[in-house]
Amino acid sequence: MVEPISKSAKRETIQGIVRGIRQDIDGYKQLKSLLKRQRELMQRRDNQGLHHHNEHQSNLCNSLMIKAAERKKMLELLGFQGSASGMRSLIERLPESSSEQVAMLWNNLVSLVKESKQVNEANGKLLVGQQEVINQLLQRDQQPSVDYGEKR
Numbered sequence: 110m111v112e113p114i115s116k117s118a119k120r121e122t123i124q125g126i127v128r129g130i131r132q133d134i135d136g137y138k139q140l141k142s143l144l145k146r147q148r149e150l151m152q153r154r155d156n157q158g159l160h161h162h163n164e165h166q167s168n169l170c171n172s173l174m175i176k177a178a179e180r181k182k183m184l185e186l187l188g189f190q191g192s193a194s195g196m197r198s199l200i201e202r203l204p205e206s207s208s209e210q211v212a213m214l215w216n217n218l219v220s221l222v223k224e225s226k227q228v229n230e231a232n233g234k235l236l237v238g239q240q241e242v243i244n245q246l247l248q249r250d251q252q253p254s255v256d257y258g259e260k261r
Contacts, residue, residue, distance in 0.1 A: 114186060114187065119187060122186055122187055123203070125183055126180055126196075126199070127211055127214065129176050129180050129183075130180075130214045130215060130218050132176060133173060133176055133177070133218050134214065134217055134218050136169060136172065136173050136176070137173070137218065137221035137222060137225055139169060140166070140169055140170065140173065140225050141221065141224055141225050143162070143165065143166045143169065144166070144225060144228040144229055144232060145228060146162060147159065147163070147166060147232055148228070148231070148232050148235060150162055151235055151239070152235070184196060184199060187199065193219070196215055197215075199211075200212045200215060
């Protein structure tokens with residue numbers, strides 16, 4: 110049987126969730142900026158710059174995933190689902206003054222996550238397009254050239 114969580118522990122857990130959301134908002138703003146920088150590096154075909162950049166971006170993504178997992182655990186500790194719907198349920202149960210502020214923060218985070226996904230998808234399409242061009246160039250060199258009906 111799970112032991113009930115004390116009122117002060119609930120308050121601390123909720124404060125931890127809100128603090129984590131604020132940190133994630135900053136993290137996703139940084140990620141969005143990094144994704145735009147990644148696109149610039151890809152367009153310039155700066156492989157060395159991309160290597161260093163992607164390492165930094167991966168570390169940030171790992172950090173954001175760890176924070177999301179922590180938020181999931183805190184939501185579950187409070188008796189909610191460890192998901193977006195659990196977060197919405199928590200917001201609904203907060204006092205009105207807190208509820209509005211936390212809802213605004215949560216919606217901001219959700220928007221930043223969606224925007225980051227869109228920028229990442231655009232980067233993926235650019236990468237696929239570049240790969241297709243490279244493959245076409247490589248295949249063209251493998252096919253025999255024909256000049257005026259004669260093979261070279």
